[in-house]
Amino acid sequence: MMATFEEYVHARGPALVRLASLLTGDDHRADDLVQEVLAKVYVRWRRICETDRPDLYVRRMLVNAHTSWWRRLSNREIAVAEVRERPSRDDHAQNSVERDEMWRLVQTLPPRQRAVLVLRYYEDLDDASIADVLDCSPVTVRTTAMRALSTLRERYPHRSRERTVSRA
């Protein structure tokens, strides 16, 4: 039996919003992006339901909408403007600072690379599934992930060294 649009959003809406939050780096933009995509889903719901994997189709719409929005508005400007250093006094605070720094670095990645990391490390999808969402080959996914991770590895190590030193 075909699920209604409302049932689908009830079941998958929160996950889509969280995915959009990670893609955009901005909760307000994420809400708007998901609304925009779901509005298109609403119009095409019957046809989307007829596909084998409607959720895959919707996630692909979401990633594509984000990529085109990013091209138009370049949210890199917004993301970098929010950078601020936070002091830390204990491990809990240290963890929070590290998460912030990692998140800041993720936001500096191009949208495609960020999407691959989010789908792999947050959505826990394998490369084949990510390739389905991004409409590309698994090889492309692996290459994109490798580039993204390489960038993170170049920019992130100093935090690990700082922590090692402070605990010594």
Next chain:
Amino acid sequence: MTPHLEEELTASLRHRAERQVDTSRLIAGATARGQQLVYRRRATVAGLSLAVVLLGGGATPLAVGALGDSGRQGRADRVAASPEAAPAAAPTSDPGPRTVPMLPSAPLPDAARRVVGTDPAALHFAVEGVDTQVRAIQWHSGSDLEFMRMERLDGGLSWVTLSANQDVLAKEIRIRTGDYADAGTDETVDVRGVRGTLRTTPTNEGTSYLLSWQPEPGLYAHAHARAATEDEVWWLVDRLRLGIMQRCVVPFAPAKLPDGLKLTGCTVETSALAEPSAPAEGFRSAEITFSGKVPGQVRLAMRAGELKGSPETTVGGRPGLALPRPAPALSLYDDRGVMLDLSCTEGFTDAVLYEIGENLRVAAKLGDLAAWLPPVP
């Protein structure tokens, strides 16, 4: 990638993704937008059919004429530009009457122009006629600089930044343009009678145009647009007005400030569009920040939302949650469907948040800037 880093990436993403989602609001918003899409498509089809019937073969010349009127011209005369030069054609690509709610403004005495960036409760410039030429505006004043960021009707971003402090402005530009700060080609140009520099940087998201100049002695300005042509930047320059002060008003404000706190920043964002995730039509976001006797800042912001779960506390008659973070944070629910988020950096105690929360006023009409409040009493 080391496993350690991989774990941190996963932890960071999971931490960042934690948020409450209101599915009812999501369904309502998506359904409403979806219905609008359906209606718009039907109207477009009906309109096209009518046009074909009425105009027949005459439609082609009319369309060409319309394109010619709105086409952009190059800026070949920029070296000869003067204060009397006629404004450039408005860069519009999306027709239709739309107006962005604007901050209240008043003429500014000449003597007050040098105070740019020193009064977080005001901006000391305006962009004339911008309310009908963009779909959203963000204003900010504080930390020695003032800026206005605009979402253009074509979907691109433009912004103007002013400061009396050249170093502050340079740092801000570096933050906003990121990797492109030192790239590009510089060209010396005449900006309303003074010398300026136009930096053109091709990027993978379009061409970045950054114009730097001194509109008055001791005052530095940057205008930036990522756009198809540099016309967007010149449009800003032609409409920049320094003789106008815009008051920063917000839909919420403390009636009384805790001892030692002072306003350091005010940011407001309004939109011409009705956005389901915004607190009110025309109002997208607002934030005010304070500094105190200890390093760091206290932040107060408003967002659309509802209280999830049972309230842990009541402050100023509003139920809310005290959020478990390294630094104290309070999230209070106002019965107009908005959450008021109060937070501070480490060094402050939660007492300052409770004191602000006890004395917090919210404007009667969230979407009516005329009913908004000054950020400090």
